[in-house]
Amino acid sequence: MRWQVVQLLYNETMMTTCRDVPTICIDLASAIKFVSEDFSDLLHTTASGSRKIGELLADRLKDLIR
Structure with missing residues (x-):
């Protein structure tokens, strides 16, 4: 749990x-x-974690790149 802190x-x-x-x-x-x-270790995401991040970024940034 120390890594979570x-x-x-x-x-x-x-x-x-x-x-x-x-x-x-x-x-x-x-x-x-x-x-x-969603993580392969304490820092790196798996495909499922990367998908979650990508979907959120696409949603939040879409209006900034039009």
């Missing part, structure tokens, strides 16, 4: 930085319900 702190730091820097940020950790099968 590290991941939470990392996500919080990233989102704080995103608010401070004028850039586009999408909080994947809050927006997607990941399950253990």
Whole structure:
């Protein structure tokens, strides 16, 4: 469970930085319900995890690239 705490702190730091820097940020950790099968290790996603991320990014970014 220690890795979950590290991941939470990392996500919080990233989102704080995103608010401070004028850039586009999408909080994947809050927006997607990941399950253990979505990861091949503590960092890398499997096909199912990558699909969830891709679908969310496509939805959130579609209006920005038209």
